[in-house]
Amino acid sequence: MGAAMLETRRWTGAFFTSLLFYLLFTRLWAVSVLYFVWWVLDRDTPERGGRRSDWMRRWRVWQHLTDYYPVKLVKTAALPPDRSYVLVHPHGIMCAGAAAAFCTEGPGFSRLFPGLRPSLALLAGLFRLPLYREYMMGFGMCPVNRPSLDFLLARPGNAVVIVVGGAAESLDCAPGQHRVTLRRRTGFVRLALQHGAALVPVYSFGENEVFRQLVFPPGSRLRHLQLRFKDLTGFAPCLFWGRGPLPFPSPVTVVVGSPIPVPRRPHPTRGEVAHYHGLYVEQLRQLFDRHKVSCGVPASCQLSVV
Numbered sequence: 296m297g298a299a300m301l302e303t304r305r306w307t308g309a310f311f312t313s314l315l316f317y318l319l320f321t322r323l324w325a326v327s328v329l330y331f332v333w334w335v336l337d338r339d340t341p342e343r344g345g346r347r348s349d350w351m352r353r354w355r356v357w358q359h360l361t362d363y364y365p366v367k368l369v370k371t372a373a374l375p376p377d378r379s380y381v382l383v384h385p386h387g388i389m390c391a392g393a394a395a396a397f398c399t400e401g402p403g404f405s406r407l408f409p410g411l412r413p414s415l416a417l418l419a420g421l422f423r424l425p426l427y428r429e430y431m432m433g434f435g436m437c438p439v440n441r442p443s444l445d446f447l448l449a450r451p452g453n454a455v456v457i458v459v460g461g462a463a464e465s466l467d468c469a470p471g472q473h474r475v476t477l478r479r480r481t482g483f484v485r486l487a488l489q490h491g492a493a494l495v496p497v498y499s500f501g502e503n504e505v506f507r508q509l510v511f512p513p514g515s516r517l518r519h520l521q522l523r524f525k526d527l528t529g530f531a532p533c534l535f536w537g538r539g540p541l542p543f544p545s546p547v548t549v550v551v552g553s554p555i556p557v558p559r560r561p562h563p564t565r566g567e568v569a570h571y572h573g574l575y576v577e578q579l580r581q582l583f584d585r586h587k588v589s590c591g592v593p594a595s596c597q598l599s600v601v
Contacts, residue, residue, distance in 0.1 A: 311426035334425055341422040342443040344450075345432035347412065352434060353400045361401030364505065364547050366392065368402035369586070372553035376410030376452040379492040380554060381483055383575070385475045385499055386460040388468045388506045388535050390415075391542065392499030396549040397456045398434040408454075408551075414447055415456045418530070448490040456497075457483050462531035466521055468503045469510055473583070473592065474599040477576060484572045491559030494571065496552040496579040498598075500590035505542035508535040548590045552582040576600055 318327045340346060374380060384393045396402050397413040404413055416439035422428045437443045439457065447453040460476035467474055487494050511518040525531040537543050555574055560567060583598040 312424055315425050341432060341438050343446050345437055347435045348433040357399035357401040361395055363544055366395040366402050367548045368396045368407060369548060369550040370407040374408050374411055374554060378451050379448045379490060380454040380495050381487045381492050382454055382456045382495045382497050383483055384456055384458050384497045385502060386458045386464040387502035388465050388508055388533055390458055391505050392502050392547045392549040393456060393458060410452055411454050412452055413454045413456055444486060448492045459483055462525045465533055466531050468508055470504050472503055473596060474601060477600050481568050481572050484568050485563055487557045488560040488563040488567060491557060493554035493556055494575050495554050496582050498583050499547060499549045501545055501547040504545040506535040506537050508533055550582060550586050552578060
């Protein structure tokens with residue numbers, strides 16, 4: 296489900312932008328003008344909590360699409376809504392598990408974690424797309440920039456979901472592989488320390504099974520072109536396919552681990568960041584080992600952190 300949702304967002308954003316531009320040259324030009332005035336006046340809303348719509352998150356179609364894989368959300372510990380949290384999720388090719396579990400109520404997030412508001416952080420540039428920004432805010436998505444994350448984490452009951460591996464991680468995703476790009480990604484730990492927000496490890500089993508990807512070897516000319524495109528645009532052009540226009544119907548299990556308490560340090564030292572980063576990596580490995588067999592992963596498989 297999540298992959299279909301994220302793939303649709305690219306076309307939806309381009310469609311709405313083109314539509315508003317086209318209307319400028321018709322008798323309905325006032326519609327575009329009025330919306331752009333609204334867009335300017337409302338431009339800071341995505342960075343101030345957005346405009347979440349429980350009605351959109353509970354659309355019946357998300358339950359049907361969740362059942363397509365199916366996607367399952369597993370709770371291993373309580374996350375009381377009296378504090379804020381930083382959830383770190385692996386990227387995969389299309390963030391299928393993250394979109395399903397945290398942007399809709401298909402897998403039942405609010406039932407498992409009552410009172411908690413999840414916000415999946417995406418590229419800030421996407422929130423400049425007219426009309427499409429309203430769509431993303433409705434599902435609780437937020438820009439992955441400092442003003443937005445600071446606003447949410449300063450308020451108890453918010454759970455910011457950050458996909459730290461980003462585009463770099465997506466280039467190496469393939470069925471049967473369990474590799475996360477995390478070793479040098481410490482910004483999320485610094486952010487958690489500055490707000491005293493608990494770190495929560497999350498792993499999405501089956502994330503790499505819903506698509507097949509043509510993976511180019513590191514150092515090859517085509518991989519160099521992918522990396523160059525990523526540096527210019529912020530996302531990597533992956534060559535992947537599913538079952539026709541849809542992902543393969545392969546089970547995805549999103550396991551939410553136990554929170555790691557983090558003290559509030561407005562100016563954390565490198566040592567503090569390194570310490571809690573190490574704790575997070577160790578907790579993620581333990582989470583993976585504890586649940587891998589029940590999620591169809593061989594007992595001999597180890598999580599690779601690069």
